[in-house]
Amino acid sequence: MRRVTHPPRPDWARRMEEELGFVFHSPDGTVYWDETAHWAFTEDEIDRIEDAADAFHALAIRAADRAVSQNRLAELGIPGYAVAAVADSWRRFREGDPLEAPVYGRLDIAWTGEGVPALLEYNAATPTSLYETAVVQWHWLEETHPEADQFNRLHEALVEAWAARGAAMAGRPIHFTAGDVTEDMATAGYLQAIATEAGLATKLVAIGDIAFDESDRRFYDPDGTPIEALFSLYPVEWMLREDWGVPLIEAVEAGRLVLFEPLWKQLFSKGILAFMYELEPDHPGLLKAGFAPGLFAPGDRVVAKPLAGREGDGVEIVTLGPDGMPAADSVVRQASPGPRIAGDEGWVYQAFTPLAPAPGGHAVAGVWIIGDKAVAMGLREDAGEITGVGSRFVPHLFTPRDA
Template sequence: MKRISIAERPDWRTTAEREGFDFHTIEGERYWDERHYYLFSEAQVTRDLEAPTRELHQLCLDAVARVVESEALLHQLAIPPAYFDLIRDSWRRREPHLYARFDFAYHGDGPAKMYEINADTPTSLMEAAAFQLVWLDEQIARGELPAAASQFNAIATDLVAAFEAFRGPAPFYFSAMSGSAEDRGTTEFLRRMAGHAGIATRHIDIEDIGLDAAGRFVDLQGRPIERLFKLHAWEHIFHEPFGQHVAASGTQFVEPAWKAILSNKGILPLLWQFNEGHPNLLPAFVDDRPGAAVPKGWVRKPYFSREGANIEIRTPGDETIAEDGPYTDAPYILQAYSPLPRFGDSYTLVGAWVIGDQASGIGIREDDSLITKDSSRFLPHVVID
């Protein structure tokens, strides 16, 4: 695994906007950064990233099967009791799921260490699935990369295949909160993939979803929403008026309600408890003293933190790195410290995608800090043997 400099395409911004990647720059700073790429060997990808992603995905499904049968574990995950049956029924019906992303610390040798699974509303999808492939094709055409260069990236193809599970005559609605270019870009990309699978789609802002007298969710024209992809986390829905109507609405939700078990960091102590010593897992425990100092060599994370917010690291050498944020109203976990690799001044995180039940590809994020945030840069990767 190497970080290699390369000439950026002079027209990459125009290309990004043509492809619907409007959030390539955030507050004047690069989000997409193609001045470097990460190089992997085929063995590194298949042995150290693809195989663990497949295995960890199965461990997560096994964990869901155990948790749904235990009210004590559902309570431990801070899921409101009013939604226990919704989650159980969702799992027992085997409601289909679409995607998830594992975040790994990987140094190029030895086992990748999983920080967390983003199983409900993971982003960085379009740039991983599509735009880094455009970059690869164009850099090969320009002679900047050899013709044999490839990527671990079947994400878009696997998404089209995964949408086959959602075929039906009714339109498939895709929704996100209004005002976020990234969220709209992600949902529009997913709409295109659904369209390739022959599914009719519509967009609706989450704020515009209504409820009719029969208890059905409806669009602005009063049409029932039979299938809904919502880029809106279940832990929010559980505490909103919207949530109490989900079970009786007749709407098929994507991601399904059973993903609430995997979409908070409370699952990490359970994965460790169920699979202690697994080479790709880090020791993790529920933090029973969240007001105390983080022990040396550990990381404190809230159950429902997003984009690095409210994470506090205390290194074995007693350095503290922390990010502020709004996630202060839920339990915390402690996870063993396993630092990201450093390339120059950048710390590098590998996001490994599961589409349906397939290990489908990776995306790379880097930051000047050990904590990966919403502003962390996205860089492409290449596989060459």
């Protein structure tokens, strides 16, 4: 595992916009897509990352089973009025209901190339960096290193996943939505295009244009069409704390609305890390995690994460002093927090682990899960120790064993 630097392709920005529709490569003039470098792996290293991701996903499923069977959903930050609906969604999924099958998720993994890959968190409901992983870095690979390979069958796997959802939907259309963020709407549009490619009837609508009719307790798009199925990149955990929450749960429970990702994905808040650690405290790739900082000793470096945080929002890294409280001047916060700092829903505390070093910062591997299998990887670099909205996406490749 090594980072290789080189000049970018000539005129890359214009070509990406015109040929790929990749319009958020340099938001507000900052660097997001960064092809002045790439990460190079061996095939054996890719296998280690893939195997670790598969194992983390399987353990997360067991952890969700534990949370539901022990009636501990409140610890995951799920509001009381939604607990029964989330648990019912989980039980239907475990019984094989195709309408409760997941589409995707992204495991964020720390690895320096030595030792065991470590799980940082599971972004199971609204992960981004999807298009740049599936399409943009593959386009870069084909143009610059056609002799190499890439851990990346994300697009094909998504087509297969949506085709399976289409069979379960039996012709009902799916609306795709996201918040008022260019990257999120572009990602929702990409997922809509994949679903259309897979044969589904689809429609893209901004989250602010969705209306709720009190008379029939249904959601409608701007054309007055009832929304029967909704894929939302606007986090459901945020909706549950807004006016939409109760009507949304009612619609799902009454069968008027199918959610993608399924409602049970609310089990996979940052709190799932604590349940995973309860199950496998000696797992070499699991960092110590729990719902109280008392789990840690003075001198430990600890990462505090809001249960419903997204893209680094609200995350803090602290060193505990002799009294078990954060030592003076030890707190590290995200430099440019996003607009939705969470925390009222609760916190999880996790042992700190070093990230792969990159010039002026660190790198995190995002490994994509489709169904129950790891299918792709994208790497993001950040100037700080907290990977957030200001991170850069850097492509990767690997050398096949027979090359």
